[in-house]
Amino acid sequence: MSAPTIDERDLRVESGAVGVNHDRIDGPSKISGKAQYVGDLNVPGMLYGKVFRSQIAHGRITRLDVSIAEAMDGVVAVLVGSDLTDIDPFYGHAIRDRPIVALDRVRFVGEPIAAVAAKTMAQAEAAAKSIIVEFEVLPVAADLDTALAADAPIIHDGKTAAGFAHGLGNLPDRDGNICYSYSLNTGDLGSVTSADNIVVDHEYIFPAVYQYSMETHAVIAEHTGTEIRLWANCQHPFLVQSEIATLFNLPISSVRINVPYLGGGFGSKSYTKMEPIAAALARKAMRPVRIVNEVSESMVTTRRHNMKCRMVTTAKSDGELVSRDVQIWLDTGAYADNGPRVTATAGDAATGPYRWQATQVRAHCVYTNTAPSGSYRAFGATHLQWVGESQVDEIARRAGLDPLEMRRRNLLRRGEVVRVNGKPLDADLIGDIEKVAASLGWGEERKQNRGKGISVGLLAAGAHPVSMASVRMDATAGVSVLVGSTEMGQGTRTVMAQIAAQVLTVPMSTVSVPEADTRFTPYDRSTGASRSTTVAGKAVERAALAVLALLLETAGQIFGVADVSNLDVVDGSITDGKLSKTFSQIIKKRFGFVGGELIGHGEVKPEGGSGSYEEGPVFWEVCIAGAEVEVDKNTGVIKIIRTSSVADVGQAINPAQVERQDEGATLQGIGNALFEEILYSSEGDLLNDSLLDYRIPTILDMPETMNCIIVENGDGPGPFGSKGCGEGALAAIPAAIVNALGDIGIEMYELPLTPERVWKRIQEIQEIQKSK
């Protein structure tokens, strides 16, 4: 990220906005229920939308009859595939494989076939129920093995159409049901094996998981003929804007998206989700329509990829790692969604942050007849870290090494190559893991049935580094920060306000951060990949510095000094050491009037090169955690005694928010490791589509102790040396739990670690020991 227009003064001393636990600026309105989410909004003339979805996993539509629905009370419009003949109805940022509604074929249970707009929700629901559809049923591939078999039903025909934002170079054509493959090789695998090496070789299974942001996907759409307006709970408004513009043949600026508060995102609201169908329905109804998913619908809108993985790690008998060979198959469901990027990130995470003589990674993204899989917090890393780290621990046990010592010997050091041509390691991993181990009481005497585990990983973070922001200062020195990062609970509005307040030396109470509105808010690529503080925050810092430059310029004239570096900025005033002028006095002087405002623009773009995936990442997010668990060997029930995670953030802008991020990610990691699992029948039916059957962690699942260690080495590329956080713990916790089980001899190769699975494994291990 290139140099700003004036020197990045270290203003930390003068103003204490950064590094302080400022109250969330949106806290009171959220706690009091005043904060509005999309489902709380009303637009004049608004109708209620209901989507009619497929009940079968794979079939050709032979009859679709919506005439009863159209004639029902209150129904204004029913959208079907044949309404879309005037546009190219396919979308998908990675692969354009998905029609707005099914055209002639359905590929998963829950795929939208039609949508109703009616005056009340009850009317819309009743009308949707009356829709008649008949199919010619096609063979179903509801799991990876079936989809990869030689005689598998092929889920997509025709050529692969690359989406507008996959960012992964040339997309090769499909190979059967494999829609994308990523490979990464170093050294020569064949030449490094030797007879006395330790070899660990297993197959691993990772479950499909539901992100469950408590607020489901929701969107209000209005199509006026020349303009589309959306109020959407999307994480990436600017990517959605451009995808909707393309779909409906409009200039980008003719699509306007407002993003109010999101009731959680975790990746489930990244990229385009319900916006196309809502916009198409509004176009047909010629009135605004609101669609709010039920939980069962959001579960089939996006989920986390389930995975099969085969990994072989070799090491010398003293524990020095030698090679790793990994094959990964990720189930992306019926449409690619973010599958290709997840696949690449999983491939990157596969070798872990270790020094190798040779590695080979082949990761495949596979279509099946299940709901599309996309982003979920720490994708790829969560998939692979427990696999790789459990192998590192197995080697340590066989080499007779302590897992911590094993890592000290093999972990990469700062500046070493993580991925060829990519960013070298920008963190102190050994320092971090030692802190975690210490907080777990590493090396203390073991209690019965209790084990401890640690895990280390890296996550390619930051996505594409393109963000812009504006900072406006009014004549009373009130500041508004216009930035596209969407507030989904991570606290970005507070953090952005802190950054601006810090630079401008003004109190937090004078800074506001309104919601993203693509008409007024400058472009920001996305909210995800732990990028907001680092990348968008940098744009805010630069925009604030640009305002400061304007203030200094006028102050220089007032004080009659040519070199403004002789002036000091203190608490909202500028002084030459003798006289002092407040910002609002300076602004008044500048315009000779009571009005006017200062506007600063900040921009972040790739420093060098193209900002492509291979050159990245913006920073390596550290995924380090430890856990102590207790196993009831009679029931297989696991209790998490304590967890510890590292937030290696460079500089915490708001330490309390950093801790909350890690705590939330820890609980999600516990859910992912212990019990969360979306289940499909062989016919592709989703078996647990409600929170009665799909359980997420409650307060009773909270560990007795949850410890977040904030590490501030000032080594991030973001403002004040910061770098993002919030995902690492989710990748690291399942791995730490698996290793804690391994610590007491229960090596697990399949998640989630349900009591049944753990109990069976204990019996298996006892059998093996008996037969020895």
Place this chain on the structure above:
Amino acid sequence: MSEPVEKFLCVVNGKQQIMEVPDNTLLLDWIRTDLGLTGTKQSCEVQVCGVCTVLVDGVPVSGCTTLAYEARNSNVMTIEGIRGTAFYQRAEEIFMRHSAVQCGFCSPGFILTVFTLVNAGRKLTEHEIKQALHGNLCRCTGYKSIFEAAIEVINSEVGLGK
């Protein structure tokens, strides 16, 4: 095909309202859509998550699984009715201090649950508080901050049990 509609009275947050909805209308939909009180949220719709919690005659119920009809002729209290109370002021201050809010979708529900616990007037142990909060889900915070905030609110209002 409009369904026959009967009229009932219902006091919501101290204000008399006429309930005039089809008899299969959920209490949550009546509150959110007809009355426009959107502080009460909707998520799971199966009485698991607690974001739809409202009080009917002082008893917490899930608006998603309660018919509006069942609340006829009764006193309904939502977050909008609690907002102005002294209890709320203290609870908000404590929740803020613990940064026990992230996306906020679960927050009004937690406040309602804590309000009910305080109103019961009984000293609760930390264990009992945890048990009582387990009907409210939060996907963001990891619960720790909410748990600590709830303990502090309850302790300051009625004291903790041993």
